[in-house]
Amino acid sequence: MLLDAGVARARLRLVDPHPQLLACWERNAARTGMTYLRSPGVHHIGLDPYELFRFAGRQYSRHTPHFKGVRRRPSLALFQAHARHVERQAGLSELHCQARVEGVSGSRGGPFRVETDRGSLATRRLILAPGSGEGTPVPSWARGAEHSGLPVHALFGEALPLEALVERAHRTGAPIGVVGGGISAGQFALSLLGRGCPVTLLMRHPFRVEELDADPGWVGPKELRAFHAVEDPAARRRMIQAARHRGSMPEEVVGRLRAAQGSEHFSLKEGAEVEGGRAAPGREGAWEVEVAGVPPVVVSSVVLATGVGCGRPPGEEWIGGFATELELPRAPCGYPVPDAALQWGEGLHLSGSLAELELGPVARNIVGARMAGTRLGPVARSLATRRAG
Ligand SMILES: Cc1cc2nc3c(=O)[nH]c(=O)nc-3n(C[C@H](O)[C@H](O)[C@H](O)COP(=O)(O)OP(=O)(O)OC[C@H]3O[C@@H](n4cnc5c(N)ncnc54)[C@H](O)[C@@H]3O)c2cc1C
Incomplete structure (x- = not known):
């Protein structure tokens, strides 16, 4: 331009x-x-x-x-x-x-x-x-869990040893735990499943179905006229937060995940607020991810698909x-x-x-x-x- x-x-x-x-x-x-x-x-x-x-x-x-x-x-x-x-x-x-x-x-x-x-x-x-x-910011629970030996990786970051994680999942029979509820987490989980790799998708909230990140009205005057009429930047920030469909996925991705739920390789945990991780007793190469209010989830590694920016x-x-x-x-x-x-x-x-x-x-x-x-x-x-x- x-x-x-x-x-x-x-x-x-x-x-x-x-x-x-x-x-x-x-x-x-x-x-x-x-x-x-x-x-x-x-x-x-x-x-x-x-x-x-x-x-x-x-x-x-x-x-x-x-x-x-x-x-x-x-x-x-x-x-x-x-x-x-x-x-x-x-x-x-x-x-x-x-x-x-x-x-x-x-x-x-x-x-x-x-x-x-x-x-x-x-x-x-x-x-x-x-x-x-x-890159994907690493939350404090993940930094703590790393001390227990749990392999935690950011989906977006310098290095993701994907082949090693898939091999470990196959070897131990424990799935890769994918943390995140947005389109990146959904697509990544589907691509692992496509390789026959066991996956558990840990979502903080139920599926939020949205075709786009924000309604198309925000590209033109339909929504922007009212936005520009507001001078207070704090009020504009609130409008942006309300308009952005955070942690959402299009229907197509949700549909494929729902269909995969019948597969032996895939498990979906909705409402899963991850709080930490520790070695799984009696299972070499496996860890337990601690999730608020439910029994721990056994995984072979964790990939954070929680977006970029902090x-x-x-x-x-x-x-x-x-x-x-x-x-x-x-x-x-x-x-x-x-x-x-x-x-x-x-x-x-x-x-x-x-x-x-x-x-x-x-x-x-x-x-x-x-x-x-x-x-x-x-x-x-x-x-x-x-x-x-
Ligand atoms: C998996 C994924 C899928 C997406 N799909 C879509 C989609 O379908 N449609 C859509 O509209 N958007 C999508 N997005 C968002 C998309 O990435 C952005 O719209 C687009 O990349 C924004 O372009 P940008 O140039 O502003 O930023 P970026 O593409 O992020 O580029 C910023 C650049 O600045 C560089 N930089 C940062 N700091 C410094 C520094 N200190 N010195 C020098 N360089 C620096 C970075 O390294 C980077 O190369 C997606 C994002 C992801 C992660």
């Missing part, structure tokens, strides 16, 4: 620590075993909403239909192929600076100094888009001090309060979940990135025109 708005390539850098752009997303998506996205086919990283459909027309697919359902949800394979196509066409990898940002400094209005683990960069305009968090604004450790120093506006929840152009301070813009008090509950989704592009495009265009003139 910035390139399309006339920003010169020489003036643009994408700072991301992974060897390839989109690597974090690809890793997390692959971990769940998902084969289709939850969002519709008009949500992708290209500029024209309909270009994924045109792209699909040029792709060969023998087994997997490119789209599913009335919302035409794209297959993960198609979505990825298109994302790589967009990346190649726009030459984005040439703009990639592989580094992790560790700090930002500067005065109001810039220029800003971006400190990374591979040196520093100076810039007059900075867009902060660190996503919602790169409630705090992402990047707080490297953005927080700078924001305080410059007295950038924040809501009581700690999240930035940007203006309508997603500008948090002069020359400092936001995208993704950091922009959600302006973009609403879908800010952290793919369509949220598209919405951020729509807000940032005119800013970039006017800067490019001013520079040319």
Whole structure:
């Protein structure tokens, strides 16, 4: 979008620590075993909403239909192929600076100094888009349970020794305990079952059936008009919390899990608030997961599929001090309060979940990135025109 708005390539850098752009997303998506996205086919990283459909027309697919359902949800394979196509066409990898940002400094209005683990960069305009968090936070009960030897792993994190966990489950006859009640937990449990691996899904609440993360009205004026009419950021936060379908799964995933309930390999515990873990007496290689109010559940390992992010604004450790120093506006929840152009301070813009008090509950989704592009495009265009003139 910035390139399309006339920003010169020489003036643009994408700072991301992974060897390839989109690597974090690809890793997390692959971990769940998902084969289709939850969002519709008009949500992708290209500029024209309909270009994924045109792209699909040029792709060969023998087994997997490119789209599913009335919302035409794209297959993960198609979505990825298109994302790589967009990346190649726009030459984005040439703009990639592989580094992790560790700090930002500067005065109001810039220029800003971006400190990374591979040196520093100076810039007059900075867009902060660190996503919602790169890994699954490990709760305190899990840290305690690890001391008893229980293997606890985060579904989204640096390393998930999946083959070893599956092998252990087969060897001990004790299932992998998947903790979580949202779509990632459901899809991961189904993908383990698909490999013949015994699984117990530990859900804190009964199934919450929702097709999307938030109602589609939040993409346009239907819901956003009322949201923008509210000025108090704390009230906006409450609206976001109420609108987001946390811990929910689409009907299709719930249906497949319900169908699997008859299988000897699958057990489902609803209302299971996990509190800890300890070695299972008399069973080598097995552990007991303690669940409030019910007998312990025997497992061979635990995978936390409890989402990403920890409630705090992402990047707080490297953005927080700078924001305080410059007295950038924040809501009581700690999240930035940007203006309508997603500008948090002069020359400092936001995208993704950091922009959600302006973009609403879908800010952290793919369509949220598209919405951020729509807000940032005119800013970039006017800067490019001013520079040319
Ligand atoms: C399993 C799964 C399935 C999903 N399915 C859907 C779906 O169907 N539809 C949908 O709309 N959304 C879906 N999402 C959400 C989707 O991941 C986001 O919409 C999308 O990735 C947001 O893009 P982003 O660029 O804002 O953030 P991200 O994709 O998270 O990218 C942020 C990047 O910033 C990098 N970063 C973080 N901190 C730093 C730092 N200090 N220095 C440098 N770089 C840093 C991260 O490493 C990462 O590469 C799904 C998420 C998951 C986990």
